[in-house]
Amino acid sequence: MxxxxxxxxxxxxxxxxxxxxxxxxxxxxxxxxxxxxxxxxxxxxxxxxxxxxxxxxxxxxxxxxxxxxxxxxxxxxxxxxxxxxxxxxxxxxxxxxxxxxxxxxxxxxxxxxxxxxxxxxxxxxxxxxxxxxxDRSIKAVNYAKFEFESFPEEFSDFKGEFQRFLENLPNIEKGKFSASVFNIALRQDGNLIVTAIMRNSVEKAVKIEEIPVTIKDENDNVITGGKFQLNDFSISPMKARVCTLAFSTNLDPLDIDTSKWKAIFQ
The missing domain is CATH 2.60.40 (Immunoglobulin-like)
Structure with missing residues (x-):
């Protein structure tokens, strides 16, 4: 029962x-x-x-x-x-x-x-x-489950945090691709580092050669943006990969809180 x-x-x-x-x-x-x-x-x-x-x-x-x-x-x-x-x-x-x-x-x-x-x-x-x-006429959604591949060695000490983040991401349907921001950090040298999780629920490997990114603050003001060329970056079906992008800026990390910033991948 x-x-x-x-x-x-x-x-x-x-x-x-x-x-x-x-x-x-x-x-x-x-x-x-x-x-x-x-x-x-x-x-x-x-x-x-x-x-x-x-x-x-x-x-x-x-x-x-x-x-x-x-x-x-x-x-x-x-x-x-x-x-x-x-x-x-x-x-x-x-x-x-x-x-x-x-x-x-x-x-x-x-x-x-x-x-x-x-x-x-x-x-x-x-x-x-x-x-x-x-609308009940819409068919039930078939969601994908993911695991990491090619996990970066430099983040190995934080793999548990990445895993929890991955597990708590909103579901995506099979046949879709998704990019989600894990962290946005401003380094002492002014470089803005965006760490994202890419998920591929398509039934074949997806190769990403170029990705457009716009960074906005909590008030939707555009901070910076650009298109990144990625070398040999592909994601297997039902896998997730960590992607790190760096922007060169003149921002002062002592005066700025990036915790509420967001990255838009379009």
């Missing part, structure tokens, strides 16, 4: 940007909203609607994305459907949710969604009985 899934205790999870500006009163309200939602089980992902209303040119919906998985999750482009109390599809749209970031285990992430009136069947719409749900 299979063990019954347990409910997962949820807590409010905000992005860093919103956490810095949301008041304690607003957080209390959101915590009350979360406590009023139906519990979710282990290994479930849930979207719960707080309200839907007509905002003039568009329909606004406030929802919570809740993560019952044992590791953090994120969404990139997610198809969602608005339905009414009869189960009729009122609207459908693919949302760009990259700014929502990672949702930790047991995290409830509030988010606002906007449907343009052009994609809404207003005859079936009512702010009192509509909710947002996942």
């Amino acid at each position: 299979s063990q019954e899934k347990q409910n997962v205790e949820m807590e409010l999870s905000l992005t860093e940007r919103f956490d810095a500006v949301v008041s304690d009163v607003q957080k209390d309200i959101m915590n009350e909203e979360i406590s009023g939602l139906e519990p979710i089980k282990e290994n479930d992902i849930n979207i719960s609607t707080i309200y839907v209303f007509d905002d003039g040119d568009e329909i606004e919906a406030k929802v919570y994305f809740r993560n019952g998985f044992p590791k953090k999750v994120n969404f990139e482009y997610l198809p969602l459907i608005m339905v009414n109390s009869n189960g009729d599809i009122v609207a459908s749209k693919i949302f760009d949710l990259r700014d929502m970031g990672d949702i930790p285990t047991g995290g409830a992430r509030p988010w606002k969604l906007y449907f343009e009136k052009s994609c809404v069947n207003m005859e079936k719409f009512s702010s009192e009985n509509c909710k947002i749900i996942f």
Whole structure:
């Protein structure tokens, strides 16, 4: 007999940007909203609607994305459907949710969604009985699992940290390639060092000859950027490799905190 899934205790999870500006009163309200939602089980992902209303040119919906998985999750482009109390599809749209970031285990992430009136069947719409749900017609995602190859000797003392970082990265589908920043550090000589983890879930080896990178600070200001030529850098299927990139800058490491900086690989 299979063990019954347990409910997962949820807590409010905000992005860093919103956490810095949301008041304690607003957080209390959101915590009350979360406590009023139906519990979710282990290994479930849930979207719960707080309200839907007509905002003039568009329909606004406030929802919570809740993560019952044992590791953090994120969404990139997610198809969602608005339905009414009869189960009729009122609207459908693919949302760009990259700014929502990672949702930790047991995290409830509030988010606002906007449907343009052009994609809404207003005859079936009512702010009192509509909710947002996942598009169940989308096939289940087949995620890839990774292990390191060609691990750099100079990082051998820190391999445990790299391994934990790799295991906690958001899942990617098979057939995809991903680059994730492990660390951004400014050395005493002014060189900016970006250490990244490259993951290959394609069924054949991927050779990277050139990679464009832009470095931004916590306020999205561009610090530096460029295209790097990589020599003999290939990644086998279902493998991950460490990639280190160095920018020459005139920045003073004594005056700068790079802990909230990010690298964009495009």
